[in-house]
Amino acid sequence: MKKTFSLLALVSLLAGANAEDKLVIKGSDTLGAKMVPQLAEAYKASGNEVSFEIAAEGSSTAFTNLLAGTGDIGMSSRDIKGSEVEEFTAKGMEIKDWVAAYDMIGVIVNEKSGVEELTTEQIQGIFTGDITDWSEVGGDAGPISVYTRNTSSGTYKSFQEMAMDKRDYGSDTQKMAGNEQIAEEVAKNENGIGYVGLAYSDKDGIKAVAVDGVELKPENAKDYAIARSLHYYTIKGQLSDAATKFLVWATTDKKALEVVERVGFIPAGE
């Protein structure tokens, strides 16, 4: 039995050497919408013969796919949960974490809003539903409309941990499918507030507020209260050479870091 397996492995190895290597990358929308596809293009452009399959459906899917063996690399905008680690150990697998980049979550309001700055306490109050009117945080009177990501999103969870002291979202919040939709709704609603990744914070019609007096700018990453790291996750010992090469390139090469910066994240090296 074992012999057949190793024979099969040999055959597939040989086949792999001839054909193009294919990397399957799955997980977070924050990483998978712009950054990883552009990295993949840049990687191919610099002469590497690989093809990519990228699916961005939320950080949780990174782990379900790694577990099921349907993905080589998982993208996640949050740290892996304890329960997820357990699932991997239960299958005798060990997970490896690569920091892909740093991201700042911008709290955005409508461009016409008079609010320029919020404290973390105020942000917590708004998103948990304790504060319901703009006049309470220094704006013109008006009921606050809160837009959040949906529950599967890594941003949903990391925002809850970083800005809301792990409290649950207020029941008045509206769950949107992605960064783009939140930006869209806030741009159309003068009383809207929401959060998006740094890359989405310069859309038309919205502006990012300063959090605790720190503006949303890449150079402020260290002082900004709502910043997080983005990850690639892989399974130890099961990673192909092509995948390792790509990950090393994506996290260290100068060209890759330029791409990371261009799509609005902060390269991990800095």
Next chain:
Amino acid sequence: MSDSNADTQKGSSDFEKRIFQRKGFTFFGLGLQDVIRYFFGGNASLAIIILILICFFLAKEAAMFFPDHHRGLKAYRSAGQEFVDYIGQEIEQHTRIYSSANIAYFAEVNRTSLEEDAILRAQRAVLANVESLTARSWKELERGLDNLEDAQEDLDDLKESEGALDASALSKLTKDIAQLEAKIVTVRAKLKKEVTVVLGSEKAWDLGGGGIGISSGARAKVLDAVLFEAFPDSKEDHPFIVETKAASRAKKGLEAEKLAGFKDTLKALQSAVRPMKDLHSDLKKIALESRKEINSLETAPARRDAWLAGAESTDDPAEKARMLARAGEVVIAAPDLSALNAPIYSSVDEHRTLLATLQAEVERLHKDLPDGAETESGRKNLKKADHYYGEFVTTVRENRDKIQGWRHDKSLGLMASVGAFLMGKDWVTNSSWHDFYGLLPLFTGSFLISIIALVVAVPFAVSAAVYVNQLANRREQTFIKPAIEFIGAIPSVVLGFFGILVFGETLRMVSQLEYLQWIPGFPMAERLTILNAGLLLAFMAVPTIFTLTEDALNNVPRALAENSLAMGATKLQTVFRVIVPTAISGIIAAVLLGFGRIIGETMVVLLVAGNKIKIPDFTEGLGVIAQPAHTMTGIIAQELGEVDNGSLHWRALFMVGVILFVISLGVNFTAQQILKKLQKI
């Protein structure tokens, strides 16, 4: 002509002869006729088998929900989270009092500076409008600046690079930079002109809903300020804006001084709850730890088995030993719940004293709040604070017994799980605290949207069917019928996009119109609302109801209508007194099937309903339609994609699916029954 006809007849009779002859083709001893019969019969039974399989699959997955959910609820109680949430409720009620009073306070403070605030808001609005109207040129300018920066960086790199300076590259870069700079100057000049033109248009002065108009004198100054801000020479604001800001601040300060007593009351109100909040957050941490232990016990056997299985399969002795050791480390013993809950029990007395102080404080401070206010919003919110004070007192009273009698090991029946699902008011998932699966917010959302859709669609669809079937001439019939039925061919995701991008915005703009303010819920703050979704679904339901109603009208025996006409009744009398009443059960069935179509629709509600998981606030009366909501179909589509197979959340979504299935089944069954009645006539 007649020849070819004869030919086909001959041909078809040949064909028929071949099929229907007794002898000839056989297959496993079956004649061709039998083969065809079994083929058709097989297809029919396959459909039924698949239906049964679907039912079975749904039932199997959903049936596991209640035991799992029950276990979750039990863990929620055993860990003391239930107790902690009682305290949380009291704090929440207090926060509501404070928040309403706070809004009232700010309404009062801001009342004298409304004019200045309106000017500042207008300036921001106009600036934003102008920027979005001239967005393309701004992008061009931005791109130009980026290019210039890149070129300059390249130049710096070149100068710093080692070795001989490449003279030709250097001169080329300098030339490029000069060109880029020149281009930026022209783009900026063009932009300035554009902005000036746009500023003259009405579009730029669209201040949005609820904005207070500003005087024409201020308007001229705002125009000036916008121009100034659009092309900033320095970081300073325009002097007029600086001045207005200062004036607004000064007026607010003056007002705040007058209301110092109010502010003190608010401050006292806020600090009164602090000891309670501290207790709450301490207990929350303890309960969360207990919950973690309970949860890890549940997965422990599986984890140990996995390590053991891993050890079994490996040949490497070192690896095997490591895995066996890990398996041994897994703790399987149940945590001592009484010990875990000891801090919670010992906090009961502390909570009682804190609550007594808090209640006395709130009662006193609530009386200290001003009785009246100068502004409408101030009065409204003070009244709200009053109302919330009543709720606070009720909550405290109701919770007193719950807290005193609370035991972590009090038994919890399976029916409690069913009740918590069907009657639960919260749907909270992926929580760091506890996941709640309550159907009510989703059910009410689905139901409200369906009702709106029916109220709108039924008159349109039924009257269109009556018209086409009874009153229209042949030419109208051949046009109207296919046109309405074509609506059914529009993919619902297309309608959803239309709802987000066009319809929602239009609806909100219409809702701002002065003479429509009598409609409940207007003006609407949101684009994505129950109303928006309901109207789109009404549009989708029209073809279903129309076609079925028309069928029902067609089924009315001709003799009835002819008799009526012969007796001298007019066409209209015949339609309304004879035909429609005869077909009424068929029409009701059509409406019911339309309802089934609406409640099962997913894409439109997911995109357009606004996805707010909360029971709509019915205190606003009919205005409830302007609120966003979430639906049963929407939640399945939104969450099923990312949950783990077999998890409680996954099963909860299946259970929602079963509820939807039962509703659809009930509606269809009722419709069938009504139709059967019709056929008896």
